[in-house]
Amino acid sequence: MNIENMYKKKLSAYTEGNEELFFYWKGRVALYAILKSMGVDEGDEVILPAFTCVVVPNAIIYAGAKPIYVDIIPETYNMDISKLxxxxxxxxxxxxxxxxFGLSSNIEEIIALAQKFNLYTIEDCTHGFGGYYNEKFNGTNCDSAFFSTQWNKPFSTGIGGFALINNFGLLEKIxxxxxxxxxxxLFDNLNILFLILARKIFVNSFTYWIVLKLYRFLSVKGIVLGSSSNDELNSIEMPVHFFKGMSKVQLIIGIYESNRLEKLIERRKRNATLYSEFLFIHKKNHVVKNLFNNHSFLKYPILVKNREVFFETARVNKIELGDWxxxxxxxxxxDFVKWKFDINDFPIAEKMSEHxxxxxxxxxxxxxxxxxxxSNMDNLM
Ligand SMILES: Cc1ncc(COP(=O)(O)O)c(C=O)c1O
Structure with missing residues (x-):
């Protein structure tokens, strides 16, 4: 069996057995491939939540379409179904x-609306691989889904992504x-290997903030391989080598790392419960437990009054916070306008992103x- 098929077998434990998986350099490339397999082109529109990573509207724009954003609800940080x-x-x-963050919501309603208007649905599962929505694995409900194995994702291959096709009518095109x-x-393969080894050696609670800052600086300058290039963050032009497949190193590391997933999911669920209970007791903003009975969290979102102070205190105390x-x-x-985004139209997304x-x-x-x-209770919302 070749390594791609071995990886498919591993992943199919989390896709309800579906092995129609396609591998790419990053998750965003998988999204682009899915959009193209759906025939998305000039003049089309693609709806997405107004609380996402810029590489998502980028992929839509590269496919020739216009991103149309929908504001979110604070409880799940997902699309407000009443505005869809x-x-x-x-x-x-x-x-x-x-x-x-691993939380999904209202998927049945979204699919029902899509069926009513004869639209395709895609699940962005970059945060949610291995979690469930109701009784089914994330990514198995819509026509297709895409996943990421970038740093901090459910499991990591440095960077990386794949597409899952549930609507077999899309298979021929993809x-x-x-x-x-x-x-x-070969350079790409070595680059990934180098980054993974460097991370294992250099990143720990003591070095986290410094390494994070340095890595982001070097990757934006194009000196080390980063999650996003300068081009992707400053323009809507598709980078020249965007449509890249997955390297052998990513496939091999993916097979190895996916073995840890079950344990990681259990740990994340347990920790999310601890955070939720703690915040509930102290009457602070939290994700209500019934929302994640069978979801799997990637990171746990909280809201703070003064983020700058909170981050600085965390840095001094060597607490590894995320800033998504x-x-x-x-x-x-x-320059949101480049991405056809007017922040004034999305007050909830704006507020959440500020805190x-x-x-x-x-x-x-x-x-x-x-x-x-x-010890920072006063700063929690
Ligand atoms: C919501 C969301 N979608 C898509 C992506 C893109 O994933 P990748 O970095 O693998 O392209 C990210 C990246 O973090 C993300 O947060």
Missing amino acids: ENAINEKTKVIICQNT KLLEKNKIRPS FISPLHPIKK IVNLPLEKKNIIRVLRFLE
């Missing part, structure tokens, strides 16, 4: 729903696209984080 129908018109071709994928070079999504089109903070901070979930022991929260 208004966003649909004769140009709409696809609705993207998202597992934000298989045709396989021929156009750029093959990762400190902008509704993370990590873009200006959000993410707590780590993958740690075995989160007592230090809970103590940190306790």
Whole structure:
């Protein structure tokens, strides 16, 4: 069996047995391939939540379509279903729903609306691989789903992504696209290997903030391989080598790392419960437990009054916080108009992005984080 098929077998334990998986350099490339397999082109519109990563609207724009955003609800950080129908018109071709931080919501309603208007649905499962929505694995409800194995994702291959096709009518087209994928070079393979080793050696609670800052600086400058290039964050032009396949190193590491997934999911669920209970007792904003009975959290979102102070105190105390999504089109903070985004239209997304901070979930022991929260209670919303 070749390594791609071995990886498919591993992953199919989390896709209800479906092995129609297609591998790419990053999750965003998988989204682009799915959109193209759905025939998305010039003049089409694709609906997505107004609280996402900028690379999602990028992929829509690269496919020739216009992103149409829908504001979110604070409880799940996902699309406000009551605003969805208004966003649909004769140009709409696809609705993207998202597992934000691992939380998904209203998928049945979204699918029902899509069926009513004859639209495709895609689940952005970049945060939610291995979690469930109702009784089914994330990613198995819509026509298709895409996943990410970038740093901090459910499991990591440095960078990486894949598409799952549930609507077999899309298979012919996505298989045709396989021929156009750029093959990762030896340099690409070595680059991934280097980053993974460097992370294992250099990142720990003491170095986290410094390494994070340095890595982001070097990757934006193009000196090391980053999650997003300067081009992707500053323009809507498709980068030259965008449509790249998955390297052998990513496939092998993916097979190895996916073995840890079950344990990681259990740990994340347990830690999310601890955070929720703690915040509930202290009457602070939290994700209500019945929302994640069978979801799997990637990071735990909280809201703070003064984020700058909170981050600085965390840095001094060596608490590893995340900063997703400190902008509704993370990590873009200006020129939203390029992405056809008017922040004034999305007051909830704007508010959430002004106050959000993410707590780590993958740690075995989160007592230090809970103590940190306790001593910064005044800053929690
Ligand atoms: C919601 C969301 N969608 C898509 C992506 C893109 O994933 P990738 O970095 O693998 O392209 C990200 C990246 O973090 C994300 O947060």
